[in-house]
Amino acid sequence: xxxxxKVSFYLKRExxxxxxxxxxxxxxxxxxxxxxxxxxxxxxxxLSVSERLWNVKSGRAIGKSxxxxxxxxxxxKINLLIHSHYKEILHRTGTVTATEVKITFQGIATAQKTLLxxxxxxxxxxRQRIGIxxxxxxxxxxxxxxxxxxxxxxxxxxxxxxxxxxxxxxxIEAYDFYLRVERKLKAESIVSIVALLLKAVRIAxxxxxxxxxxxxxxxxxxxxFQQRSLSAEEFERxxxxxxxxxxxxxxxxxxxxxxxxxxxxxxxxxxxxxxxxTEEDGSRxxxxxxxxxxxxxxxxxxxxxxxxxxxxxxxxxxxxxxxxFNVLSHRRISDALKVIAKHCNITTNVSFHVARHCFxxxxxxSQGVPIESVSRMMGHRNIQTTQRYARVNNEKIGNDMxxxxxRLAGKFNLPVNNQ
Numbered sequence: 001x002x003x004x005x006k007v008s009f010y011l012k013r014e015x016x017x018x019x020x021x022x023x024x025x026x027x028x029x030x031x032x033x034x035x036x037x038x039x040x041x042x043x044x045x046x047l048s049v050s051e052r053l054w055n056v057k058s059g060r061a062i063g064k065s066x067x068x069x070x071x072x073x074x075x076x077k078i079n080l081l082i083h084s085h086y087k088e089i090l091h092r093t094g095t096v097t098a099t100e101v102k103i104t105f106q107g108i109a110t111a112q113k114t115l116l117x118x119x120x121x122x123x124x125x126x127r128q129r130i131g132i133x134x135x136x137x138x139x140x141x142x143x144x145x146x147x148x149x150x151x152x153x154x155x156x157x158x159x160x161x162x163x164x165x166x167x168x169x170x171x172i173e174a175y176d177f178y179l180r181v182e183r184k185l186k187a188e189s190i191v192s193i194v195a196l197l198l199k200a201v202r203i204a205x206x207x208x209x210x211x212x213x214x215x216x217x218x219x220x221x222x223x224x225f226q227q228r229s230l231s232a233e234e235f236e237r238x239x240x241x242x243x244x245x246x247x248x249x250x251x252x253x254x255x256x257x258x259x260x261x262x263x264x265x266x267x268x269x270x271x272x273x274x275x276x277x278t279e280e281d282g283s284r285x286x287x288x289x290x291x292x293x294x295x296x297x298x299x300x301x302x303x304x305x306x307x308x309x310x311x312x313x314x315x316x317x318x319x320x321x322x323x324x325f326n327v328l329s330h331r332r333i334s335d336a337l338k339v340i341a342k343h344c345n346i347t348t349n350v351s352f353h354v355a356r357h358c359f360x361x362x363x364x365x366s367q368g369v370p371i372e373s374v375s376r377m378m379g380h381r382n383i384q385t386t387q388r389y390a391r392v393n394n395e396k397i398g399n400d401m402x403x404x405x406x407r408l409a410g411k412f413n414l415p416v417n418n419q
Contacts, residue, residue, distance in 0.1 A: 168215075334351050
């Protein structure tokens with residue numbers, strides 16, 4: 001289908017307007033017509049003119065009177081705006097219809113929700129739920145995604161915003177290319193940014209702001225998950241290497257406590273003595289719900305985390321508001337862990353979240369704890385998430401095969417020869 005644009009103007013003679021006050025003949029509204037290939041769209045120009053001043057062939061007013069000059073100036077402005085919107089849509093999508101140009105030109109899109117406005121509303125809804133069922137640590141991702149989206153619209157299309165109903169597959173493909181090739185962002189960052197755009201579109205669909213999935217056919221390529229657990233040797237060095245600084249020792253103790261319990265940073269920070277439950281047999285358990293997902297979980301406290309917990313009980317400045325530990329900011333702890341890791345000759349990039357990986361791989365899976373139990377203790381919704389944390393190393397495989405060999409011993413007889 002041809003994408004050639006034609007714009008014309010004519011009088012709507014069947015709709016007479018009131019007589020002008022100067023007694024001249026009745027005026028008629030001026031209607032615009034947009035033709036692109038086989039698609040046609042008509043619109044009201046909100047202008048009017050008397051029949052004697054109108055030239056049907058040119059679609060303009062006749063003469064050089066003030067009324068004619070001003071009228072033709074407004075018509076020409078409309079014509080230029082239509083051509084401008086036509087070129088923008090054609091450049092962005094490669095195809096365009098008369099109705100799309102009409103919608104954009106008339107400003108119907110401004111009455112409809114636009115992408116950045118909708119994205120901001122989504123981010124604000126998330127912000128209001130922080131502390132209820134959303135984590136404050138996730139909110140900055142919305143700001144990063146919004147800034148990248150705004151920058152993309154400005155640099156690639158030279159527009160401030162775009163109507164949600166104009167989103168399409170070429171748009172997100174161009175956005176993916178922009179982030180990946182022009183911005184040169186890492187795969188993890190791209191996934192985080194684009195995933196929030198996809199979430200915004202899903203919300204728009206559910207709320208009937210748009211009526212069809214504009215990104216149908218797009219598949220977000222997820223990067224290979226990077227295993228972040230320490231090796232057994234590194235974990236041993238982290239625990240046993242002497243530290244001179246009291247603050248570093250405290251931060252290491254927090255890391256080790258998390259490694260033996262699987263607690264995330266925010267869950268450790270919110271851990272209170274009320275969450276420590278003592279059973280009839282004297283065993284102590286952490287029983288609480290994950291702040292991130294509100295999923296309940298229970299973890300038995302082994303000797304090392306119990307000793308760490310008791311070590312800081314009642315110390316001034318520790319355990320405010322009945323919390324077990326007075327946890328510092330995430331940034332301060334992360335910076336300190338990097339210093340500690342260097343001191344312990346650990347080359348792995350250590351963050352506090354690595355402790356949760358150590359719990360899954362080194363403290364549980366490698367020691368024969370079933371992954372189903374690990375998943376429950378970590379408060380995961382499904383076992384697939386746990387599989388990303390739990391690294392199966394050669395030691396684990398060797399132990400599993402040793403136990404298998406013991407179970408199979410004597411169950412099968414292999415003939416020595418064919419006789």
